[in-house]
Amino acid sequence: MDPLLPHSEPDPESAPREALLAELRLSEARLRLIFDNVPALIGYFDQNHVYQYANKGYTDWFGRGRDIAAGRPIIDVLPPKVYAVVIPHVVQALKGSRQRYEYEMEREDGRIVNARTELVPEFGPDGEVLGCFVLSVDVSEVKQAQVAVAQAQKMEAVGQLTGGIAHDLNNMLAVMIGNLAALRDRHPGDPELAEFLTPALKAAHSGADLIRRLLTFARQQPLAPRAVDVGEVVADAAQLLVRSLPDSVRLLTSLAAPRQRLIARTDAHQLESAILNLAINARDAMPEGGELRIETDECLLDTAEAAEAEVLPGRHVRIRVTDTGIGMDEATQARVFEPFFTTKRFGQGSGLGLSMVYGFVHQCGGGVLLHSRPGAGTQVTLLLPALDESAIVRAPVGQSLRATPDPETAPARPGRPLVLLVDDQAELRRIVRRQLVALGHPVIEAGDGDEAREILDAVPDIGLLITDIVMPGRTDGRALCRHAARARPGLRMLLISGYSDEQPGLQDPWPLLRKPFTPEELESVIEETLR
Known part of the structure; x- marks a missing residue:
């Protein structure tokens, strides 16, 4: 070095200071990296409602860049509806009160999201509030799960309610369909009568289908x-x-x-x-x-x-x-x-x-x-x-x-077995009896399972048992079939039910016909049962 040129002596304290600053910058970078990657929204605003810091999660949440949040007033960053929810809590937090709240927001991409937020005041050495930290978490999935559970519970309630009334509704529809079909078959060549009967029958069948579809929707009924x-x-x-x-x-x-x-x-x-x-x-x-x-x-x-x-x-x-x-x-x-x-x-x-x-x-x-x-x-x-x-x-x-042959005069056909028909609904028994007689079957009726057991024990010529499942008394349809299987081996049996979601039991060897049914459906199932 030229001794004539001016020069300064090195500061013995500058090296440690630079090292300390470098360490602080590294520490700050690490903290920012951590804050930007935690699954939370972190921000800070001062007494003037101006953001001084917002992590990446916070700025991404509102669909804005980092430079937008820092240095901008809260009112400029939050959507109007969210601001209306948040501002009362901001005011209270800047008075020193810790605040908790939730809000819903529609994002720029159209998605509805939910956040749970806590405002934590920062106090100065003299107890004054300097600003507030904003700590938020995305609870959108939790909200969706709650809605899903509530919806599932609602659908379960719908299923229980519908299942409770389906039996009675289907029995009523079975009576309607049976009588309308009988009237149609009595006058097959009357176009004027058919003009009224056809839509009435279609409407009754649609009612039965509606019950089944509602149960399918509410209870995941198999297709x-x-x-x-x-x-x-x-x-x-x-x-x-x-x-x-x-x-x-x-x-x-x-x-x-x-x-x-x-x-x-x-x-x-x-x-x-x-x-x-x-x-x-x-x-x-x-x-x-x-x-x-x-x-x-x-x-x-x-x-x-x-x-x-x-x-x-x-x-x-x-x-x-x-x-x-x-x-x-x-x-x-x-x-x-x-x-x-x-x-x-x-x-x-x-x-x-x-x-x-x-x-x-x-x-x-x-x-x-x-x-x-x-x-x-x-x-x-x-x-x-x-x-x-x-x-x-x-x-x-x-x-x-x-x-259809007149059920009152139609003779029993050779080879058609005697049928024991069991149902607690007298009007429905009458309808099904007419259909069975029209098919050539002699019929004995019983109003409940206990009466049917007595008839089974007393009449050996019965060749087919057709029984409703849900009946009053000690013996329901399945119990009656189990008794008949023990007492009369080889007897053919058919279950009928007004519950649209009724499924054959895992151990049931008997076919199931759901009410309401047409004479053609009854005939088809009987032929399958007797085959």
Whole structure:
């Protein structure tokens, strides 16, 4: 170094100071890293309601960058509805009172989220409040779980209530259907009478189906799959929709040609409910009106297409429900089939419709595809494994309109066994007795299980026992069948029940026929039982 040039002596204290500052900066960086990665929202605001710090979780929660929160007033950061909830607690916290509260917020992506927050005042050396720490946790999943539990409890209550009245309702419907069918069969060639009887019978059957569907919805009742003409189901659903859609929504259907019947193994009632659910969602997505299109056809899926729909490759019946509504973003599409997920406001939807559609279709061995874009509408495609038309089993032409022999004069047919009919409902016994006599069976009646036991012990010629399950007295239908099996080995037995959700017991070797039933259904089950 040139001795003529000025120079300064090194400060002996600068090195330790720099080391200390470096250590502090490292410590601060570590703390920030920790705060930014804890699963919580952490912030701090001063006496002037201005944020001085907010971690990454906090700024991400409100959908804003870090530079937005720090140095900005609370009123500029929080959405107006959240601010209205929060500000009273802020005022109290800045007076020195620790505060706890919860709030709900709609995020910029449309999701509804919930937070549980605690405000912790910071006190200065003289006891004055300098500001408050904000400690929040996301409780959205907890809230959703609570809603799910409440909804499940509500559905359980619906199931219990419906199950309690289903037996009586089905018995009443059985009497109605039986009498209407008897009147129809007495006058098979009267078109004027048929004009009134046909819709009455259809309405009564619809009532029975409604009870079964409600129990299915509330209690997860197993499906009743069979070969179904999908075109007929869609056409019936379209007729219902015409009366329920507003004038601003135009319904268009494009069904397969009449000669091309689309047959799938499914539950007709659940399929109709699925289509109605999709149509109702489409209607709600078009508040200003639009076009709702329902199309059916058959398609052949290759391996890649089948994998996308989570089905096996091959022939499928395809049902497409398309609307011109507001559409869905990717976040909504990702959750739309989740149970209890809904974008509707409280009280306007349970969030069960699409999840039930998804579950039902997969139970049938099918799949669901969803295509939607914001502002461009939505298309939901149901894929069901196709069957050949020969899978449809129909009664011979004219069977349902045939003239039934007068039950009061119809002779017993050779080979038809004597039937012991047991039911505590006298009117229903009369209806079923008429149907049995019309089929050529001699009939003995009993009003309860105890009376039926006495008749069984006294009349050896009984060849078929038909009994209700739920009856007053010491002996219900199942107990009666067990007694008959011990006392009369080889006796054929048939259970009937008005409980739509009644399932054959695990040890029951006897068939079950649900009320209300038609004479054709009774005849078919009896033939199976006697075979």
